[in-house]
Amino acid sequence: MGLRATGSYPTGMRRREKIIDVAVDMFGADGYYATPMSAIAEAVGISESGLAHHFRSKNVLLQAVAERRLQETAAWWETLPGSDSAIGMFDEMVEATRRFLAQPGLIELFVLSISEAADASSPAHARLSERYEAVVAQFAARLQKAADRGEIRTDVDMELIARESIAVSDGLQVQWVLSSGKVDIVAGIAEYARNLKERLTPA
DSSP: OOOOOOTTSOHHHHHHHHHHHHHHHHHHHHOTTTSOHHHHHHHHTSOHHHHHHHOSSHHHHHHHHHHHHHHHHHHHHHHSTTTTOHHHHHHHHHHHHHHHHTSHHHHHHHHHHHHHHTSTTSHHHHHHHHHHHHHHHHHHHHHHHHHHTTSSOSSSOHHHHHHHHHHHHHHHHHHHHHTTTOSOHHHHHHHHHHHHHHHHSOO
16 A cells, blocks of 8 residues: 555645655556656556656656665555464465456566665665665564564564565566566475575574
C-alpha cells in the first residue's frame, strides 16, 4: 500500500501518484523498454511536456516505480498475521516471493532500477539507499522484538541477519531475470527461510 491520491493531496501530488500508478501497470505488463513515455502520458491524460514536468526522464520515473515497490512491500508485510512473530516472518518471506512472481514485469523493473541506482552520481542513489536502510531497520527491529520474547537467539547481529535476508531475496530476483525466469526463486527463499529458522532457534 503505497501513497495514493486523496482529496487532501495538492493537484500536482495527485497527478504524480497517478503517473506512477500507470507506469507500474504499463512497465509491468509490456516492459520498461517497450513502453514509451508518450504512451504513459496518453494513459494519464496529459501531454508529454506535462509528464516531463513531474518526471524529467524515463529513468527518473523508473526509480519512482522502484520506490513504490519498496514502500508497498514494507506496508504489505505490516498487514500479515505473523508480522510480529519471527517464525511467521520467515514463512512470509516465501509468500512475499510468490507475490513478486505474480507481477514478473516488476521484478525486471526492480532489478533494472537497482542497477541504475548503484551509480553514486545517479539522482536515485540517495533515495533508494535511504529506502533500503528503512527496510533493513524495520526487519531488524522485528527480529529484536522476537529475540526479546525468547523466540530466537539473542547472540546474533539482527541488522546483519536483516541485510542477509534482503540480499538473498534481491540476489535470487537478479538470477531469475538473468535466467529468463528459469530459477525457482520461491523454492530458493523457502530453503533459505528453513535454514534461517534452524540457525536462529534457541538451543
